[in-house]
Each structure stands twice: as C-alpha cells, then as structure tokens.
Amino acid sequence: MLDGKRIVLGVTGGIAAYKAVELCRLFVRAGAEVRTVMTAAAKEFVAPLTFQSISRNPVFSSLFAGVERYDHVHIALAEWADLFVIAPATANCLGKIAAGIADDLLTTAVMAARCPVLLAPAMNSAMYENPVTQGNLQKLQALGYRFAGPEEGELSCGETGRGRLAAVELIFEQARALLAAEKLLAGLNVLVTAGPTREPLDPVRYLTNHSSGRMGYALAAAAARFGARVVLVSGPTSLARPWGVRVVDVTTAREMREAVLPEFEKCQIAVKAAAVADYRPGSESGTKIKKSGELTLHLVKNPDILEELGKLKGERFLAGFAAETEDVRENALDKMRRKNLDLIVANDLTEPGAGFNVETNICRLLFRDGTELPLPKMSKDLVAETILREIAKRYRKQ
Numbered sequence: 001m002l003d004g005k006r007i008v009l010g011v012t013g014g015i016a017a018y019k020a021v022e023l024c025r026l027f028v029r030a031g032a033e034v035r036t037v038m039t040a041a042a043k044e045f046v047a048p049l050t051f052q053s054i055s056r057n058p059v060f061s062s063l064f065a066g067v068e069r070y071d072h073v074h075i076a077l078a079e080w081a082d083l084f085v086i087a088p089a090t091a092n093c094l095g096k097i098a099a100g101i102a103d104d105l106l107t108t109a110v111m112a113a114r115c116p117v118l119l120a121p122a123m124n125s126a127m128y129e130n131p132v133t134q135g136n137l138q139k140l141q142a143l144g145y146r147f148a149g150p151e152e153g154e155l156s157c158g159e160t161g162r163g164r165l166a167a168v169e170l171i172f173e174q175a176r177a178l179l180a181a182e183k184l185l186a187g188l189n190v191l192v193t194a195g196p197t198r199e200p201l202d203p204v205r206y207l208t209n210h211s212s213g214r215m216g217y218a219l220a221a222a223a224a225r226f227g228a229r230v231v232l233v234s235g236p237t238s239l240a241r242p243w244g245v246r247v248v249d250v251t252t253a254r255e256m257r258e259a260v261l262p263e264f265e266k267c268q269i270a271v272k273a274a275a276v277a278d279y280r281p282g283s284e285s286g287t288k289i290k291k292s293g294e295l296t297l298h299l300v301k302n303p304d305i306l307e308e309l310g311k312l313k314g315e316r317f318l319a320g321f322a323a324e325t326e327d328v329r330e331n332a333l334d335k336m337r338r339k340n341l342d343l344i345v346a347n348d349l350t351e352p353g354a355g356f357n358v359e360t361n362i363c364r365l366l367f368r369d370g371t372e373l374p375l376p377k378m379s380k381d382l383v384a385e386t387i388l389r390e391i392a393k394r395y396r397k398q
C-alpha cells in the first residue's frame with residue numbers, strides 16, 4: 001500500500017510513545033521506509049532500539065549526528081520525507097511548532113519540511129483544553145498542518161476526557177490518504193488572487209468590499225496540496241498564510257495589477273478570485289476630509305486586471321470569478337467572453353451561504369467549451385479542490 005513511500009516518524013515525550021512503535025510497524029508492513037526522530041523526553045519512555053529494530057533504520061535524535069551529510073541532518077530528513085508524522089505530539093511540541101521554535105532535531109526538521117505534516121496530539125485533557133493549546137491547534141490548522149485525533153477516553157493520568165492519542169489504525173489511514181493525495185498540478189506555476197482591494201480616500205478612510213479572502217486562500221492552499229508552485233497576490237485580509245504558498249501583499253487595485261503582471265508571465269494557470277474595486281476616488285486627500293454638509297465623491301475607473309490578462313493569455317489557463325446579484329449566468333458568460341477566459345466561476349450573491357465573507361460557496365462553473373458544472377453548497381476548501389481538479393483535467397489535455 002505504501003511501497004516506496006518515505007515517512008519520518010517523530011516521537012515526543014508522552015506516555016503514548018509506546019503506541020508509536022505499533023504505528024511504525026504498520027508503516028513498515030505496508031511497504032514504507034520509516035526514519036524515526038525521537039526527542040530526548042521520548043527516549044525516557046521507549047528505547048530507540050525498539051524503533052530501530054522495527055524500522056530497520058537508525059533512530060535520529062541529535063541535531064549533530066548525520067544522515068547522509070553530517071552537517072545538515074534536519075535538512076536531509078526534511079528533503080527525504082514524503083510525509084512527516086508526529087505521534088504522539090505533546091502540548092510542548094505543538095506549541096514549539098506553532099511559535100516557530102526549532103531547538104531540537106524534530107522541530108528543526110519539521111520547520112524545514114515541504115511535505116505534508118500529520119500531527120497526532122496526546123496529552124492530559126486539562127492541557128488539551130487550555131486556551132493556549134487550543135490557540136496553537138487553530139494556528140497550526142490554518143497553516144495547513146493535518147491532525148489525527150486526539151480522542152476522548154481514559155487517560156494515563158486516571159482522568160477521562162479528550163487528549164488520548166488517536167487509534168494507531170486511524171493515524172495510519174490518515175497518513176495513507178495524505179500520501180495518496182493527487183499531485184495534479186505538479187511542475188506547474190499557479191497564480192491566485194484573493195481578498196478585497198482598498199482604495200484610499202484620505203489618511204483614515206477607504207472604499208472596499210466584503211471579501212474576506214477565504215475563497216482565494218482556499219484555492220492557493222489546494223493548488224499547493226496538488227503539487228503546484230503557488231503565488232498568491234492578496235489584498236488586505238486577516239487570514240493566516242497558506243502552507244507552501246508565496247504571498248505577495250497588496251492594498252489597491254493598481255498595486256494588485258503591478259504584482260500580478262510579472263507573476264502572470266511565469267505561470268501556466270491563473271485564477272482570479274479577488275474582489276477588485278472597480279472604482280477608486282479620483283484624488284486622495286493628504287489630510288482627513290472635514291465634515292461639512294454634503295460630500296460628493298468623484299470616482300475614476302480602476303484598471304480591469306483580468307481583462308488585461310485575457311489579452312496576454314496565450315496558452316495559459318485563465319479563470320475568473322463573477323459575483324452577481326441578478327442574471328447570474330448571463331452576466332458571468334458575458335464576462336467570460338469579454339475577458340477571454342477559459343473558465344468563469346459564477347457566485348449568486350443572493351443565495352445564503354454563497355459569496356462574500358462566509359465559510360461556504362455555491363458556484364456554477366462555466367467553461368469556454370460550453371460545459372457547465374453547477375456545484376451544491378460546499379465549504380470553500382472543497383469548492384477550491386473541485387475547481388482545480390477541473391482546471392487540471394483541461395490544462396493537461398490542451
């Protein structure tokens with residue numbers, strides 16, 4: 001099942017460390033090559049020789065002893081791995097990864113890893129429920145780390161609650177699913193835009209819209225999971241940066257245009273999910289505009305970035321979004337033609353659970369070749385994966 005797959009198994013210092021031996025055995029029996037990294041505390045619970053015997057590989061725990069090269073053991077492990085699994089992952093280990101602390105072999109190797117990382121937390125339930133731990137888990141999840149468990153049940157300390165290591169069979173299954181993930185966009189450069197733009201009126205005010213950036217961030221994260229090199233040009237959002245994605249921050253539509261054009265040259269696929277302001281104030285006041293009766297704003301048109309990309313398109317696959325409140329399909333089709341797109345994703349903003357600033361979306365994919373794919377209400381993550389799967393199918397056929 002896992003023939004030829006390379007797994008780094010990180011073991012940290014918790015009583016559940018003994019269960020990691022069984023997990024190691026499952027990986028090896030399925031055909032994977034396993035290299036185990038143990039923290040100093042883990043070695044207090046289980047002898048390295050146990051993992052060494054089961055994996056038939058040396059066990060690593062020192063930053064200063066080599067794999068192939070003596071000087072960069074953490075980098076060599078990170079480059080070697082198809083998947084990183086940390087089981088059990090203690091509160092301390094999760095906290096260090098979330099805070100960017102790399103002070104031993106395991107945390108430095110994880111920091112250098114570009115492959116998926118699966119964390120199986122295990123700890124006392126009070127430690128698990130502690131807001132600091134919960135904050136760390138949320139942060140790690142937003143950054144793209146995957147989790148198996150923890151489960152509820154009897155804990156080694158005698159308490160009952162959430163914090164028990166997930167069943168090793170479940171961790172194994174999740175690891176297998178991650179290793180099987182399709183690399184549909186491997187070798188391709190993908191450009192995604194996300195979020196709103198802000199058009200300044202004076203030093204304290206601006207024009208913008210309700211875009212949270214979620215749709216575009218989900219697309220960038222999914223493209224990275226599918227193996228692409230991803231650049232995300234993002235308007236202002238409060239979202240965590242997706243794992244494995246290069247982010248270019250911009251504020252205004254004109255800045256977005258400046259950032260997008262050079263990236264477009266290098267990409268094979270571009271998906272423009274950003275809600276770019278169509279207009280900006282004709283002039284920006286250098287001082288705060290004072291209140292005095294009525295105020296009339298003079299707005300000028302912003303560049304239409306997508307339209308410009310449509311003219312430069314060449315062999316690239318170019319996708320846009322259309323957020324509409326009436327005649328959704330017709331307006332979207334019109335935009336696809338005018339902007340020379342291969343795909344337009346139409347959002348009907350009148351439907352609850354679709355469009356701006358919600359976790360879900362309801363989209364209709366309209367392709368240049370006439371194919372239409374209406375999607376039910378789905379999480380933006382799932383919408384993103386569906387869109388990219390359809391794009392990959394068509395791009396590879398071109």
Ligand code: PMT
Nearest residue numbers: 211212213214215275276304305306320321323355356357
């Ligand atoms: O960010 P979220 O809260 O997750 O919300 C997601 C979303 C609703 C913003 C997203 O799904 C979406 O529909 N984005 C496009 C919204 C929009 O501005 O549509 P539009 O019809 O105005 O623009 C059509 C296309 O042209 C878009 O791809 C847009 O990026 C592009 N455009 C528009 C104007 C402009 N000046 N330059 C552009 O490139």
